[in-house]
Amino acid sequence: MIVCVCRHVNDKAIAQAARCGASFDDIQIDMGVGTQCGQCESAARGIWMQCSPSQSIAQISRGPTTESATYT
Template sequence: MIVCVCHRVSDHTIARCARSGMAFDDIQLELGVATQCGQCESGARALWSECTSHQAVAHIQLHPAKLPAQAASA
């Protein structure tokens, strides 16, 4: 789905950039999202926020002592 009509930027592109660690300001600079009419800014920021919050959870590593016995021995 196109999020930014002015610059034809899709939700997939924003999500990919967010998951790669790009800040929203960087996405604006690189892709032009929310830099022209501004109608997409709240939706684009919400999507970026959702994708970056999932990224933080995905990178949490448990200390080996706190892993279940099967996972610790693997």
């Protein structure tokens, strides 16, 4: 689906760039997403966040770490 109508950028292009490790700033510079009218920025960021390698499921659903665990 087209995310950025002004620059004709679709969700697949944003997702692919995110999976390759591009920051959202990189995507804006390379593709122009969110730089003209700005209406697509929140949708584009959402796609980027879902597909970014730094947003793995293990990090999101991780339980308490040893630093935060209380031992008795």
